[in-house]
Amino acid sequence: MHQNAKNTRVDRRAELLKVSREIMAEKGYEATKISEIVARAGVAQGTFYWYFPSKASIVKILTVEMQSEVQTALTSAFAEPGLLKQKIEKSITDTFNILSAYRDVLALARLVESASEHEFVFSPYHRLISDLLRYEQSQGTINSSIDPTITATLIVGTVYYAAVQCYIYNVPIPIEHYIKETTRFVCHALGIG
Numbered sequence: 094m095h096q097n098a099k100n101t102r103v104d105r106r107a108e109l110l111k112v113s114r115e116i117m118a119e120k121g122y123e124a125t126k127i128s129e130i131v132a133r134a135g136v137a138q139g140t141f142y143w144y145f146p147s148k149a150s151i152v153k154i155l156t157v158e159m160q161s162e163v164q165t166a167l168t169s170a171f172a173e174p175g176l177l178k179q180k181i182e183k184s185i186t187d188t189f190n191i192l193s194a195y196r197d198v199l200a201l202a203r204l205v206e207s208a209s210e211h212e213f214v215f216s217p218y219h220r221l222i223s224d225l226l227r228y229e230q231s232q233g234t235i236n237s238s239i240d241p242t243i244t245a246t247l248i249v250g251t252v253y254y255a256a257v258q259c260y261i262y263n264v265p266i267p268i269e270h271y272i273k274e275t276t277r278f279v280c281h282a283l284g285i286g
Contacts, residue, residue: 105134105136108134108136109130109131109140109145110154110155112130112134113125113130113151118197122152125148127141127148152198152201152202153213155195155201156198156201156202156214157213157214159191159192159195159198160214160217160218162191163187163188163191163192163218164221166184166188167184167187167188167218167221167222168221170184171184177285178280178285178286181276181280181285185272185276186272186276188256189252189255189268189271189272192253192256193256193259193260193268196261199256199261200261203257203261215249218249219242219245219246219249221245222248222249223241223242223244223245226239226241226283229283234285235284235285236284239282239283239284244283248279248282251279252275255271255275256271
């Protein structure tokens with residue numbers, strides 16, 4: 094019985110996240126009301142607050158979920174054998190694909206994210222890339238004069254901004270072109286031919 098109660102809590106939390114995301118995608122962040130979320134989820138308003146302290150916390154959780162998927166994809170891309178340029182291309186392609194599935198969250202995160210929340214979400218991503226850059230420097234595969242910490246931040250910013258252009262602002266340039274140019278730009282910045 095204890096396990097069933099735990100599964101019910103997990104299911105209820107997941108359902109509230111799913112419904113919140115749907116309504117925010119339909120109506121936008123500001124127009125979404127907690128009362129709508131709980132009505133569609135079929136739970137009491139107090140149940141929402143049992144799992145989440147606020148509507149903004151939903152966006153933060155979804156943003157962390159998105160970034161976690163990106164981190165997993167990056168780790169996987171760099172764990173595979175192959176040339177560094179291929180790993181970078183795979184990681185950027187995978188990141189774009191994940192961010193495409195989270196385009197609604199990308200838009201929401203830009204509205205409610207404070208500087209400290211931005212740091213909370215992106216700092217693990219920056220650290221991961223910084224560590225990968227340090228490793229590649231130790232192997233002699235990238236420019237040894239770059240600062241891995243700053244370069245990691247620039248890479249994350251470049252990829253994130255390119256994805257926002259594609260998925261939020263819907264620029265008329267094909268996404269594949271953005272992926273190719275982002276990959277080329279990152280490789281050039283790292284001194285990879």
